[in-house]
Amino acid sequence: RLRGKLRQLPLGRWRRAWFRLRALDKDLRLVAAIVLIVVGALAACLMTIREVERHLLRTAATGAAVHWADFLQSRLRGLDEILAAGLVSEDDQRIFEFAGAAGGVRAYQIIRRDGRVALSNWAGDFRSAIGPDTLQRVIERDETVAEVVIETLSDNRVVVGQAYVPLAAGGGNRGALKVDVDVTGQAERYRRLGNAAFAILVALLLPPGGLAAWLVGRNIAAQRRSERLQRHRGLVLEALAKGTELDRVLMRMALFAERHRPGSRCTILTLDSLGERVASTISPRRQDAAVAATGRYIDELPEPFARCLSDGAPSVSAGPDNEVLRTTPLLATNGRSLGCLILRFAGGSPTRAAEAEGPEVTLAHLAAFAIETRRAENALAELRQRNELILGATADGILGVDADGRVTFSNPAATRLLGCSLEDLIGRDVGEILRGPAAGGEAGSPIFATLKDGQARQVDKVEICGEGGRPLPVRLVVTPIARHLSSLRAVVIFDDISAQIAAQRSLRRAAEEAEAASRSKSNFLAHMSHELRTPLNAIIGFSEVMSAQTLGPLDHSRYLEYAEHIHVSGEHLLSLINDLLDLSKIEAGKLELWEETVDLAALIKRCRVFVEEPAQNKGVTLTLRMDRELPDLRCDSRKLKQVLVNLLSNAVKFTPAGGRIVLEAKPDGADGVVIEVSDTGIGIAAENIEKVMSPFGQVNEALNRDTEGTGLGLPLSKALVELHGGRLFLKSAPGMGTVATVQLPERAVPRQPATSAPEVRAGGMTR
Numbered sequence: 001r002l003r004g005k006l007r008q009l010p011l012g013r014w015r016r017a018w019f020r021l022r023a024l025d026k027d028l029r030l031v032a033a034i035v036l037i038v039v040g041a042l043a044a045c046l047m048t049i050r051e052v053e054r055h056l057l058r059t060a061a062t063g064a065a066v067h068w069a070d071f072l073q074s075r076l077r078g079l080d081e082i083l084a085a086g087l088v089s090e091d092d093q094r095i096f097e098f099a100g101a102a103g104g105v106r107a108y109q110i111i112r113r114d115g116r117v118a119l120s121n122w123a124g125d126f127r128s129a130i131g132p133d134t135l136q137r138v139i140e141r142d143e144t145v146a147e148v149v150i151e152t153l154s155d156n157r158v159v160v161g162q163a164y165v166p167l168a169a170g171g172g173n174r175g176a177l178k179v180d181v182d183v184t185g186q187a188e189r190y191r192r193l194g195n196a197a198f199a200i201l202v203a204l205l206l207p208p209g210g211l212a213a214w215l216v217g218r219n220i221a222a223q224r225r226s227e228r229l230q231r232h233r234g235l236v237l238e239a240l241a242k243g244t245e246l247d248r249v250l251m252r253m254a255l256f257a258e259r260h261r262p263g264s265r266c267t268i269l270t271l272d273s274l275g276e277r278v279a280s281t282i283s284p285r286r287q288d289a290a291v292a293a294t295g296r297y298i299d300e301l302p303e304p305f306a307r308c309l310s311d312g313a314p315s316v317s318a319g320p321d322n323e324v325l326r327t328t329p330l331l332a333t334n335g336r337s338l339g340c341l342i343l344r345f346a347g348g349s350p351t352r353a354a355e356a357e358g359p360e361v362t363l364a365h366l367a368a369f370a371i372e373t374r375r376a377e378n379a380l381a382e383l384r385q386r387n388e389l390i391l392g393a394t395a396d397g398i399l400g401v402d403a404d405g406r407v408t409f410s411n412p413a414a415t416r417l418l419g420c421s422l423e424d425l426i427g428r429d430v431g432e433i434l435r436g437p438a439a440g441g442e443a444g445s446p447i448f449a450t451l452k453d454g455q456a457r458q459v460d461k462v463e464i465c466g467e468g469g470r471p472l473p474v475r476l477v478v479t480p481i482a483r484h485l486s487s488l489r490a491v492v493i494f495d496d497i498s499a500q501i502a503a504q505r506s507l508r509r510a511a512e513e514a515e516a517a518s519r520s521k522s523n524f525l526a527h528m529s530h531e532l533r534t535p536l537n538a539i540i541g542f543s544e545v546m547s548a549q550t551l552g553p554l555d556h557s558r559y560l561e562y563a564e565h566i567h568v569s570g571e572h573l574l575s576l577i578n579d580l581l582d583l584s585k586i587e588a589g590k591l592e593l594w595e596e597t598v599d600l601a602a603l604i605k606r607c608r609v610f611v612e613e614p615a616q617n618k619g620v621t622l623t624l625r626m627d628r629e630l631p632d633l634r635c636d637s638r639k640l641k642q643v644l645v646n647l648l649s650n651a652v653k654f655t656p657a658g659g660r661i662v663l664e665a666k667p668d669g670a671d672g673v674v675i676e677v678s679d680t681g682i683g684i685a686a687e688n689i690e691k692v693m694s695p696f697g698q699v700n701e702a703l704n705r706d707t708e709g710t711g712l713g714l715p716l717s718k719a720l721v722e723l724h725g726g727r728l729f730l731k732s733a734p735g736m737g738t739v740a741t742v743q744l745p746e747r748a749v750p751r752q753p754a755t756s757a758p759e760v761r762a763g764g765m766t767r
Helices: 002-008 013-022 026-075 079-085 090-100 132-141 184-205 210-241 246-260 289-293 303-311 350-355 360-393 412-418 430-434 446-453 498-548 557-588 600-618 637-653 686-692 713-723
Strands: 105-112 117-120 145-153 156-168 174-182 264-271 278-282 315-319 323-331 337-346 397-402 407-410 457-465 471-480 488-496 596-598 621-626 633-635 660-668 672-679 727-732 738-744
Touching: 026 105, 026 145, 026 156, 026 174, 026 184, 026 210, 132 145, 132 156, 132 174, 156 184, 184 210, 210 246, 210 360, 246 264, 246 278, 246 337, 246 360, 264 303, 303 315, 303 323, 303 337, 323 360, 337 360, 397 412, 412 488, 430 446, 446 457, 446 471, 446 488, 471 498, 557 713, 596 600, 596 637, 600 621, 600 637, 600 660, 633 637, 637 660, 637 672, 637 713, 637 738, 686 727, 713 727
Parallel strands: 621 660
Antiparallel strands: 105 117, 105 174, 145 156, 156 174, 264 278, 264 337, 315 323, 323 337, 397 407, 397 488, 457 471, 471 488, 596 633, 660 672, 672 738, 727 738
């Protein structure tokens, strides 16, 4: 029955070997059994050793992945954005690149909960050993899974430890970090260690076992040295991430090199940014001669150091005092020399030093990475500080806007122009902040239009809401930013153009005033020509008649009338010239007042005499109303009479027949005096009052107007009243007449002592 069952089993070759073994005699079967047991035990041991190797590789990959995940979770600022939407900032990208520079990491991926890859540098050059179900278990159950993948790339055996580590962000987003750790070196070491273990098992059966034990011990020692070097690399990376000073980091490397190579002395030389002089010398022993290299040029250094720094090639040479110098260059990623690492061995020969490989190559790469990283960080900090100084010094407001139209940064000028703090700006919608036609909503906004099509735009003038809610005219420039690793999508620059607008308005106003002055001058010249021509024609005409004695001898009665006309015309010309001279003196500030105490009532009565006859001839009623308590004035009587006569003459000139003119003088409260000249004439429109009060200003511009005048009477009267410290103003409306009011202040009215009576003099004047 057993034979039948064995025949039914698909044992094939093994079944045939079993039947052949049964054909042997008892002793041979025992030997064969022992051999099979030994071979089976060795095979089982070999399989166990291989499984232990895989387990150790998975453990190494898991440890590296967990360490990497802890480092990233403590350093990443936008892990929520990465796990939620796959958005990575520039700072986080630099952290990935920095962490990815660690020697053992071959590739990495950050996988979101939905299975999508948020960030990856995996080139796809080897298969994935873990399926999607295992990935969900990692994310949902918070487990860590690792597997080993063995591939052949370019005829080279590559062993990769794939580890999935769960990630959890502060906002509740979850995901997984997939890290592919290149464990080829460890696999080789574990393979050699396993082979050594297998050799030990064989040696247990086939003595002696001392050779196998020695090989295993040597492998273990090398593994421990490698592990110490890896731990030191991790400590250096951590120190760089924490911002430790570069000299302290390099000092740790020098101490590690001396501990790793007993009997040696380590010195690290670093070059300046130009690569011409030694910037610093790092050595645990300050008394070393190499310390004197600081500040010296490369060609001034000893030959081994200069050759290593200039050529960037390692060398082994004999040094002074029977020393051996081993120099290893510190090379940047672009091949530029950053310095060199020097190991000194007391005694020995260059050949032995060259054969004694140590950690100096790895330390040199790590030191170069540290120098390059720190210099890049310093350059970035300097650039950031320079940009902050530029942004802070500019008077233009500058805002950074992301793809959603939210402010990412602002300079002090923007906060000052908008009247809000930096905290109020960051993260807010730019349309809410500017609150103007240029940003109020996406439709028609140049900011959102630039975010949409990526085209730069400029608006020369637009009003936004500035400090305190007041409208602020600005020039707006929107510039797109195309950077895939940054959230910044546009820069908005706006500057206050209120001063420019005010200057433009002032220029326009000055131009208008200059044009008006030019027109006034032209009109004045035309009017003055008309005013001068009329009396001159009369003077010339009558004088010619009298000279020619056209009417007979000069004793003819008509000649007296002609002489009167000549006299009146001459006085008119003299009055016109006097007005011009007075006005020019007032404008030049050279007109002086000859003040005296004047009887105001008597002065007003004398002024009436000058206009009484023209008023009667025109049929206009002239009435004087003077208060009995009217005080005396301290003023220039001739100038004040000129003012009152001008006002009365204008009233008579512009009042039609049957009209009425009233001159009223009364005290103004307790101290001042008010003189009003009112008429029922044609009146003046409100918009023309300012014009008639300016020199040469007249409402009627025609030369053949019904009323004559130069446009100097009211401006001259106003200037004379203001010289007395008073005011002259008009109230008028078309068809409603005009009221001209003269207000003289308290200082123009002298206070009389209560114990003295007024002294009456000729003309009714009192002192």
